[in-house]
Amino acid sequence: xxxxxxxxxxxxxxxxxxxxxxxxxxxxxxxxxxxxxxxxxxxxxxxxxxxxxxxxxxxxxxxxxxxxxxxxxxxxxxxxxxxxxxxxxxxxxxxxxxxxxxxxxxxxxxxxxxxxxxxxxxxxxxxxxxxxxxxxxxxxxxxxxxxxxxxxxxxxxxxxxxxxxxxxxxxxxxxxxxxxxxxxxxxxxxxxxxxxxxxxxxxxxxxxxxxxxxxxxxxxxxxxxxxxxxxxxxxxxxxxxxxxxxxxxxxxxxxxxxxxxxxxxxxxxxxxxxxxxxxxxxxxxxxxxxxxxxxxxxxxxxxxxxxxxxxxxxxxxxxxxxxxxxxxxxxxxxxxxxxxxxxxxxxxxxxxxxxxxxxxxxxxxxxxxxxxxxxxxxxxxxxxxxxxxxxxxxxxxxxxxxxxxxxxxxxxxxxxxxxxx
Numbered sequence: 083x084x085x086x087x088x089x090x091x092x093x094x095x096x097x098x099x100x101x102x103x104x105x106x107x108x109x110x111x112x113x114x115x116x117x118x119x120x121x122x123x124x125x126x127x128x129x130x131x132x133x134x135x136x137x138x139x140x141x142x143x144x145x146x147x148x149x150x151x152x153x154x155x156x157x158x159x160x161x162x163x164x165x166x167x168x169x170x171x172x173x174x175x176x177x178x179x180x181x182x183x184x185x186x187x188x189x190x191x192x193x194x195x196x197x198x199x200x201x202x203x204x205x206x207x208x209x210x211x212x213x214x215x216x217x218x219x220x221x222x223x224x225x226x227x228x229x230x231x232x233x234x235x236x237x238x239x240x241x242x243x244x245x246x247x248x249x250x251x252x253x254x255x256x257x258x259x260x261x262x263x264x265x266x267x268x269x270x271x272x273x274x275x276x277x278x279x280x281x282x283x284x285x286x287x288x289x290x291x292x293x294x295x296x297x298x299x300x301x302x303x304x305x306x307x308x309x310x311x312x313x314x315x316x317x318x319x320x321x322x323x324x325x326x327x328x329x330x331x332x333x334x335x336x337x338x339x340x341x342x343x344x345x346x347x348x349x350x351x352x353x354x355x356x357x358x359x360x361x362x363x364x365x366x367x368x369x370x371x372x373x374x375x376x377x378x379x380x381x382x383x384x385x386x387x388x389x390x391x392x393x394x395x396x397x398x399x400x401x402x403x404x405x406x407x408x409x410x411x412x413x414x415x416x417x418x419x420x421x422x423x424x425x426x427x428x429x430x431x432x433x434x435x436x437x438x439x440x441x442x443x444x445x446x447x448x449x450x451x452x453x454x455x456x457x458x459x460x461x462x463x464x465x466x467x468x469x470x471x472x473x474x475x476x477x478x479x480x481x482x483x484x485x486x487x488x489x490x491x492x493x494x495x496x497x498x499x500x501x502x503x
Contacts, residue, residue, distance in 0.1 A: 084310045092307035093117060093151070094354035095162065097300045101407060102319035102344045104303035109354035112159050113362050115152040115336055119306055119317045121346040122146050123403070145403040147317055147343040151304075155327060155335045157450045158360040161290055161496050161503045163339050166322035167389065168494065169296035173502045175260025177449050179286030181268055181279040183252045188220050193273035197254070198238040198266045202231070204274065212236065221249035228252065242266060242283075252276070254283060261286045261499040287449035287497050294413055294492040295484075299391065304341075305354045316353050319344025321408045323393040329370045329385040329442060342393050342408040360500065365444040365452060372419065373441040374427075381422040383475060387442050387454055389492060390414040415456050415482035415492045423474040432461040432478065440480070451497045457485035 094109040123145045128138035153163060165171065183195060189204040196202070203213045204223070214230040217223040224246040231244040242263075245253045256263030263286040268278035302320045320343035327337040347353070372382045392411035400406065419440075421428060431438055437460050443453035461478045468474055484491050 084312075086308040086310045086313065090308070090310055091117075092309070093304065094307065094352070094357040095302050095304040096354070097165070098303055098318070101301045104305075104316050104318045104347075104353065107355050109303075109305070109357040110159075110162060111357040111359040112162060113154055113156070115154065117151045117306060118149040119151065119304060119320075119341065119343065119346075120147065120149070120315050142403075144397075145345065147320075147346055147404075148323075149341060151339045151341065152336050153339060154362070154364045155337050155444065155452065156365060157363040157446065157452075157496075157498045158500050159362065160337070160452065161498070161500060163322065163325070163337070164290075164292050164494055164496065165503045166300055166302055166320075167325045167339075167391070168292040168294060169299055171290040171292045171496070171503055173288050173290045175258070175262075175287075176289045176497060177285060177287040178259040179256040179261070179263030179266060179283035181254050181266075181283040182247070183254075183268065183270060183276040183278050185220055185224070185250050185252070185274070185276045187275040188216060188223060189275055190273040191216065193271045193275075195252075195271070195274050195276055195278075196267070196269040197231070198241060200236055200238045202227075202239075212239075221246070224249065224252060256283055256286060259286070260288050261501055264499055285447075285449040287499055288501065290496045290498075290500070290503055292494040292496070294389070294415065294490050297410070299410055302341075304343075305352065307352060307354075312350050314349045314352050314354075316347045316349070317341075317343045317345070318347065319407070321393055322391065323408070324388065324390040326386070326388040327442075329372065329382075329387070330367055331383075333367050335365050335367050335370070335444065342395060342405075344407070345402070345404045363446070363450065365446060365450075369444045369446055371443050371445070373439075373443070375439050376441075379419075379421065381424045383420045383422060385417065385419045385442060387417040387456075388414070389454075390416075413491060416480065418477055418479045420475055420477045423476050428461060428478060429463070429476070432463045435460070437483070440482075449497065449499065451495075453495045455493045455495075456480075456482040457488055457491065457493070458483045 096109045124143040125140040130138045191206045194201045194203045209215045214227045228244045266283040270276040304317045306315045320341045324340035372379045393408040396406040398406045437458045440459045441455045445451040
């Protein structure tokens with residue numbers, strides 16, 4: 083007998099075009115740590131009298147589908163959940179792709195390197211077309227190569243700018259910022275004595291800016307897959323109610339996504355087709371930082387950030403016992419920061435009742451980062467926890483409000499190599 087195991091479980095999701103109607107295609111396979119989605123229907127104990135001490139059969143109550151999905155905070159897939167939480171982002175190119183070819187020695191006559199699909203040949207004399215001359219030494223050869231490449235009218239070559247670094251390296255930077263430059267390919271012949279930095283240029287990135295306060299939020303269809311049984315539960319009409327993440331010095335970085343859905347349909351085979359997937363690169367806790375008014379806070383022991391849409395279930399009378407929808411309420415951007423007591427900066431702010439800007443971020447380089455910014459944060463006066471001879475800590479359970487200039491409470495910026503969400 084087959085038994086369902088978490089190791090073989092899967093999660094596939096897509097945004098719905100019509101609330102409560104799962105699309106036939108377009109699903110994305112998403113990584114997750116745990117999940118408890120699915121319909122629940124409680125029993126109501128009978129209140130009938132007159133039948134002695136034996137109980138009468140219970141009645142069925144309404145159907146609910148609400149639960150949490152714990153997901154890794156990664157460079158790409160987290161954008162799917164952020165779209166569900168805050169609505170579609172504004173995306174823009176921010177970083178150009180780049181790469182290099184390092185030469186260990188002079189390239190041989192007639193050897194080639196391949197740039198963006200175009201073979202470029204080194205010749206000992208009379209170069210023409212997609213060729214450059216081998217010089218008296220490697221540095222001179224690369225000077226000739228850079229000059230010829232930058233002057234080329236071939237569109238594939240002209241898409242980038244070329245430079246020589248250290249007399250041994252050809253540096254390539256795509257002329258168009260954004261993730262599109264990551265498709266520029268690199269290859270070398272052994273006789274060229276060149277080693278590319280990778281199969282393609284890398285590091286081209288886009289920024290995706292999510293802002294608080296959207297009047298309407300997208301709904302999702304989410305299939306929980308247990309192929310061992312087999313059991314495939316398609317949750318539909320799912321809206322993201324709450325996003326919660328905890329920052330600390332070490333450990334795995336995960337977020338808890340709370341969802342409120344309309345219902346679930348069950349099948350013995352997948353209803354999600356063949357989902358696409360993105361490469362998983364998880365942010366680490368050690369890459370995190372908390373800033374106050376743009377300046378890093380150096381004595382934060384731990385922090386928790388929560389953003390809630392305070393969804394209101396539309397509980398109407400229906401023959402199927404399900405909700406009609408879940409409407410967004412007043413958002414809440416709250417959390418806690420716990421700090422070692424080393425100065426009175428936060429205490430003074432709480433005492434003076436003045437707001438500040440708090441930013442929670444994780445960075446894996448210029449082409450991969452996630453930054454939550456709460457624009458107007460109020461701190462309560464916290465107690466000083468003296469619990470022994472060790473360090474003294476102060477917790478601050480903060481609340482955020484709309485910034486009157488920006489007209490928003492929070493902004494979340496995700497930088498990665500994904501084109502759009």
